[in-house]
Amino acid sequence: MKRRTTLLLVASALLVASAGGYVYRTMNKAPGASTAPGSAPQSKRVQTVNGETVVVVATDVQRASHVDVASLATSVLQPESTAYATVIDLQPLFDLRNRLAAARADRESSRAQAEAARAQYERNRVLFEDDRNVSQKSLQDARAALQTSEAKLQAAEAAQNSLDATLRQQFGDALASAAMAPVSDLFQQLLAGRAVVLRVTLPANDGLPAPTPIIVEGPDGQPVSARKLSASPQGDPAVQGHPYFYAAGDALPVGTRTTAHVPLGEKSTSGLLIPASAVVWYGGQPWVYVRTAPDRFTRRYVPSALAVDRGFIVTSGFRAGDDVVIRGAQLLLSEELSPQSITTQCKDPPECDD
Numbered sequence: 001m002k003r004r005t006t007l008l009l010v011a012s013a014l015l016v017a018s019a020g021g022y023v024y025r026t027m028n029k030a031p032g033a034s035t036a037p038g039s040a041p042q043s044k045r046v047q048t049v050n051g052e053t054v055v056v057v058a059t060d061v062q063r064a065s066h067v068d069v070a071s072l073a074t075s076v077l078q079p080e081s082t083a084y085a086t087v088i089d090l091q092p093l094f095d096l097r098n099r100l101a102a103a104r105a106d107r108e109s110s111r112a113q114a115e116a117a118r119a120q121y122e123r124n125r126v127l128f129e130d131d132r133n134v135s136q137k138s139l140q141d142a143r144a145a146l147q148t149s150e151a152k153l154q155a156a157e158a159a160q161n162s163l164d165a166t167l168r169q170q171f172g173d174a175l176a177s178a179a180m181a182p183v184s185d186l187f188q189q190l191l192a193g194r195a196v197v198l199r200v201t202l203p204a205n206d207g208l209p210a211p212t213p214i215i216v217e218g219p220d221g222q223p224v225s226a227r228k229l230s231a232s233p234q235g236d237p238a239v240q241g242h243p244y245f246y247a248a249g250d251a252l253p254v255g256t257r258t259t260a261h262v263p264l265g266e267k268s269t270s271g272l273l274i275p276a277s278a279v280v281w282y283g284g285q286p287w288v289y290v291r292t293a294p295d296r297f298t299r300r301y302v303p304s305a306l307a308v309d310r311g312f313i314v315t316s317g318f319r320a321g322d323d324v325v326i327r328g329a330q331l332l333l334s335e336e337l338s339p340q341s342i343t344t345q346c347k348d349p350p351e352c353d354d
Contacts (some may be wrong), residue, residue, distance in 0.1 A: 046336055055289070055297045055336050062295075067328035069291050071321050075273040075313070084239045085200045085216050085226075085260040087252045090190055093171055097179040097187075100163045107156035114149035121146045172245050174229035186247065196252050199232050200260045201241040210244045215261045224250045226260070274302060276311040278324045280333050286312065289325040289332050297325065297332050 047054045057067065121142040127133040167176035175197065178184040189195040202210055210231075215223045225248065232243035246260075279286045279302065286302040303317045318324075325332060 049298075052298050052300075053336060054292070055299070055332050056295055057297065057332070057335070058295055062328075065328055065331055067331065068326055069323040070275065070278070070326045071323055072272045072274065072318055074270065074320050076270045080261050080263045081203060083200050083202050083214075083241070083260045083262050084236065085198045085246070085258050086236060087196050087254050087256040087258075088199050089254045090197060093167075093175060093179060094191070096163060096167050096170070100160065100167065100180065103156065103160040103163050107153065107160050110149065110153040110156040114146070114153045117142070117146040117149040169233050172230035172232055175245060189249075190247075193251055194249065196248050196250070196254075197229070198226060198246045198248060198252075198258075198260075199236060199243050200226075200246050200262075201236050201239040201243050202262060204241045210242070211263050214246060214263070216246075216248060217258045217261075218250060218252065219256065219258075223261075224248050224252070271313040271315040272318050272320060272322075273310065274312045274314060274318070274324060275326050278326045278329060279312065280329045282333060287333075288318075289329050290318070291323040291325065299333070299336065 045056050047056060057065075121139075124134050124139045124142040128136065128139045164176070164180065167179055171179070174186075178187040178190075181187070186195070190197070198216060200214065200216075210228055212228045214226050214228075216226050218224045226246035229245040229247055232245050235241070235243040252258075274288055278288050280289070281287070282299075287299050288302055289297045289299050292298050300317060302312055302314060
């Protein structure tokens with residue numbers, strides 16, 4: 001009986017010791033650590049190294065999350081800005097030109113009639129003063145005909161001047177001059193549909209003169225060269241800025257709204273081009289993740305960056321050859337800002353959002 005009691009006490013002690021060891025191991029195990037024998041403890045996902053925040057992402061997780069990087073290279077670019085452009089309807093220009101041609105013909109006819117009436121009046125006046133070789137009534141009739149012809153000439157000239165002013169008020173000096181010229185290559189190209197006119201609204205705060213050549217985006221995304229004609233007297237009511245007329249050699253549809261790339265007056269800039277896809281915005285500022293090791297990424301501020309169409313040009317804070325994340329940067333930012341006490345049991349982190 002005593003022997004049986006002793007065996008029960010020993011068994012109870014062993015069970016208590018085993019349970020205590022299990023609780024101890026459970027409480028001291030890192031969250032998410034593997035329970036397999038011999039497994040190493042998992043490192044923290046976000047660390048601080050030399051004052052910089054480092055996000056640790058295993059290479060297999062990078063592949064599953066489609067995190068891609070690209071090396072920075074030195075690039076020389078011409079700084080530029082973007083502007084809104086619209087292909088305008090030229091039918092009012094053609095109509096005004098036809099009316100102007102008719103007004104010119106009317107003026108020339110009135111001028112010829114006035115010159116003939118003046119010549120007739122002078123002959124009658126000379127004859128009347130030379131011993132009254134014509135009657136006074138004939139002289140008076142010649143004077144009335146002269147005055148009527150001169151009044152018609154003034155009216156014709158006023159009509160032509162009004163059309164000239166309308167042309168310039170609606171289409172600017174360059175297009176008005178082309179429409180009024182007897183021969184104009186530009187106007188012939190516009191009539192034949194081999195060229196179009198765009199109203200480009202340049203930014204109002206750049207303080208720079210309108211550049212002569214610019215590039216506009218065609219409907220298929222291809223660049224189209226355009227040259228400056230003159231300032232536009234009328235602006236786009238939907239866009240604030242300085243409107244200018246530009247002529248493009250491609251037949252773009254009337255009413256097309258597109259983007260113009262306007263070179264700035266600054267010299268070419270040499271620096272590192274950070275692609276736009278690599279930039280994440282946090283706290284109202286641009287940041288980029290740089291891969292510093294196969295499984296480590298550091299978020300860096302983009303300092304004094306010059307914005308261009310394809311991204312940012314930087315001259316400090318980065319070096320040629322730095323690997324920046326061009327795909328998946330937003331995932332890294334979410335990982336960095338997520339509470340570190342929360343872990344996932346998913347094998348593929350993006351699937352945890354489902």
